[in-house]
Amino acid sequence: MTNDERTTASVNADQITVEQWLAIRKQAALHMDPETAEVEWIYADITDPYGVLPECERGGCLGRAYFARTPGSNVWVEFGDLPKMTHDALWQKHGSKWGFPPEPPRRLVPEAFDATPDDHTCVQCKGRVDGQEQLCAIGDDVVWLHPQCQRFYIVA
Numbered sequence: 263m264t265n266d267e268r269t270t271a272s273v274n275a276d277q278i279t280v281e282q283w284l285a286i287r288k289q290a291a292l293h294m295d296p297e298t299a300e301v302e303w304i305y306a307d308i309t310d311p312y313g314v315l316p317e318c319e320r321g322g323c324l325g326r327a328y329f330a331r332t333p334g335s336n337v338w339v340e341f342g343d344l345p346k347m348t349h350d351a352l353w354q355k356h357g358s359k360w361g362f363p364p365e366p367p368r369r370l371v372p373e374a375f376d377a378t379p380d381d382h383t384c385v386q387c388k389g390r391v392d393g394q395e396q397l398c399a400i401g402d403d404v405v406w407l408h409p410q411c412q413r414f415y416i417v418a
Contacts, residue, residue, distance in 0.1 A: 280314045287312070290337045291344045296351035299330040302338070303360060309396065311340045322412035323398035386411035 303326045306313065311327035328341040330352055341349050382391045385405045395406040398415075407415055 283314065284312070287337060287339045288343055290332065290335065291339045291348065294330060294332055294339065294344065294348055296330075296348050296355065298333055299348075299352060300333055301328065301330045301352055301356045303328045309398070311342070322409070323396075323407075382406045384408045384411050386415040 305324060306327035308323045308325045308327060309315075311329075329338040330341065330344065330348075331338045341352070344352070382395050383389070384391075384395055384407050386407055389408070392408075394408050396409060396412070398405055398407050398412060405415070
């Protein structure tokens with residue numbers, strides 16, 4: 263899978279909106295058969311794995327993004343958009359082939375928030391909590407970062 267296959271590069275802006283493009287993926291996710299689905303991963307901004315947000319709105323948290331599609335389809339669906347049963351079945355079937363990481367990718371959904379830091383202080387600048395902080399999974403850590411601090415934390 264190339265980056266073009268998962269991003270708006272394959273979307274004609276004159277014909278379809280980003281919202282419509284994302285809705286197509288969410289609909290495809292509902293009909294995906296984990297027994298026959300094709301899977302792939304790429305490095306991507308995990309806050310925008312499809313690469314559809316304007317550059318200034320992306321979080322800058324780089325990591326592996328996992329995608330699946332129905333054989334023969336050109337509609338790749340990020341694992342976070344799959345129903346839980348499909349997500350878990352695909353990870354169970356294919357996860358050992360990926361080797362790294364040794365466990366399923368963490369989904370930043372409500373059940374994952376129990377393991378997140380209670381202190382929302384940005385770990386990069388350690389500034390006052392102002393509500394702009396975003397939860398980012400970086401390596402084995404889940405941390406709070408301001409959007410403008412994310413690129414510095416990742417490099418450090």
